[in-house]
Amino acid sequence: MTSLPSSPGFISIGIGRVPLFYYLLHIPLIHLSGLLVNFIKNGFVAGPIRRKAGSGIYNQLYDLFMKFSHSIGRFIMGLKRPSKTTNLRRLREWGETLESFTIREATANDLPALAALHVQTWSDTYWTVKNPPTYEIREHQWREQFAVKDGSWFCFVVQNREGRLIGFAKGARYSHADLPDFGGELNQLYMLLEYQRLGLGRLMVGHVARRFLSMGITSMVLFGIPQNPSNRFHEALRGERLYDKKGDFHGGYGWRDLQKLADICPVD
Secondary structure (H helix, E strand, O other): OOOOOOOOOEEEEOOEEEEHHHHHHHHHHHHHHHHHHHHHHOOOOHHHHHHHHOHHHHHHHHHHHHHHHHHHHHHHHHOOOOOHHHHHHHHHHOOOOHHHOEEEEOOHHHHHHHHHHHHHHHHHHOOOOOOOOOHHHHHHHHHHHHOOOOOOEEEEEEEOOOOOEEEEEEEEEOOOOOOOOOOEEEEEEEEOHHHOOOOHHHHHHHHHHHHHHHOOOOOEEEOOOOOOOOHHHHHHOOOEEEEOOOOOEEEEEEEOOHHHHHHHOOOO
């Protein structure tokens, strides 16, 4: 793959370019949104509001600033993601089609490639993190995971026609008192940037839903962060937002009927 040429006012990040203005401001913007949230949350404004108008206005303001903070986070994190049109064009240039990809279950032989893919996709997703997990950390984590052979977990990978892994999805049984209505967890779902927005993620979710159903599990949960642009994908698949006891959203989604999810995520 050829690298993109540089342009005045733009900076190359991974496989794409974003305006230098946005890149330089991403930390101040996130910091500013955090200050605004804390300004409301920690009493500088909340105290007077509570005394004058009760908790109702405070909660409305707090919700407003949380949404503002999350929106800025999603905008910043989404700067690196190519558009669907761009990825479709690249697919044609590389002589690939959706039919040229294979989704299969991961094996221990995939461990090195899977660890490397995990490093790259996680870093691409959370590209504002200064010190992301290293290959050594991911390799150790996957080695420990493949040592578990009790059937409690599974992992699907997507590979292109050259055999290169471009995405993966990992699921496991889930049992927690806080969310007793869910029996499975989609731990991880990652795809290389240049293969996103092509329908491969939906295919992967379809395989995950069907595997859980074959295990007698009819519901699943997914945990993330509210700033992740992929939240739109989860909601497009009719994921239900999960809120804590205070009514705050932290990026978690639930599907209470995996058969319905499988119906909207065909695998053929």
